[in-house]
Amino acid sequence: MKTEKVYFILISLILFFVPFVKTNAQIQSFKYEAFKDYNDNTRIAYFYIDGINSEKEEQFVQNELRKNVEILMFSVYPKTDNLNRCMIKTKSALDETIVKNFINKAINLFNQNPNTDINNIPNNFPKYIDTGNKEYDNKIYKAKKEEWIKNHPEEYNKIKGNGQMSEEDMSTKKIKEQTR
Structure with a gap:
C-alpha cells in the first residue's frame, strides 16, 4: 500500500512538472x-x-x-x-x-498535445484579409464569420467544444466587438 502511494505521488509530480520543463x-x-x-x-x-x-x-x-x-x-x-x-x-x-x-x-x-492539428479551425472558415483599412477589414471579416457560423453550426460547435474559445471568452469578445 505504501509503495502504491509513493508511486502515485511520484507519477503525479512528474505529470505536473513535465509540461513546464518542456x-x-x-x-x-x-x-x-x-x-x-x-x-x-x-x-x-x-x-x-x-x-x-x-x-x-x-x-x-x-x-x-x-x-x-x-x-x-x-x-x-x-x-x-x-x-x-x-x-x-x-x-x-x-x-x-x-x-x-x-x-x-x-x-x-x-x-x-504535440499532435494538435495546426489548423484547428476548419479550412472553409473565413480568413481575415488585411487590406490596410482596418475598419473595412473588420466589418467584412465579421460579416463573413457570422454567415459561416449560420451556415455551419455543427462545425462552429465543434470548434467551441475543442477548447478553441470558451463561452466566457466568446461573450467577452462579443461585448468588445459591440463596443467598437
Whole structure:
C-alpha cells in the first residue's frame, strides 16, 4: 500500500512538472527590440524568440495568440541568426512579462498535445484579409464569420467544444466587438 502511494505521488509530480520543463526548454532566448505606441491606444512590441522549433509549433502559437481578444495582431518573421523576429499588437498595456506569459501559455498548450492539428479551425472558415483599412477589414471579416457560423453550426460547435474559445471568452469578445 505504501509503495502504491509513493508511486502515485511520484507519477503525479512528474505529470505536473513535465509540461513546464518542456516549456522552459522551448523558450531558450527572448529579447525585446522595441515598443511603439500609436494614437489609437494600441501598442506594438517587436521581440526575438528562440525556441519555436517547427512550422507546426509556430502556427499553433500564432493561432492561440490570435484567439486572445486583447491581441489584435501577431506575426512571426523569417529567422535571422537562428531567432524568430516577432511582432505583437494589442490594445492593452504591454510589457515583456505579459508577452512572455502569452507565448508561454501557447507553447505550453502545444507541448501538452504535440499532435494538435495546426489548423484547428476548419479550412472553409473565413480568413481575415488585411487590406490596410482596418475598419473595412473588420466589418467584412465579421460579416463573413457570422454567415459561416449560420451556415455551419455543427462545425462552429465543434470548434467551441475543442477548447478553441470558451463561452466566457466568446461573450467577452462579443461585448468588445459591440463596443467598437
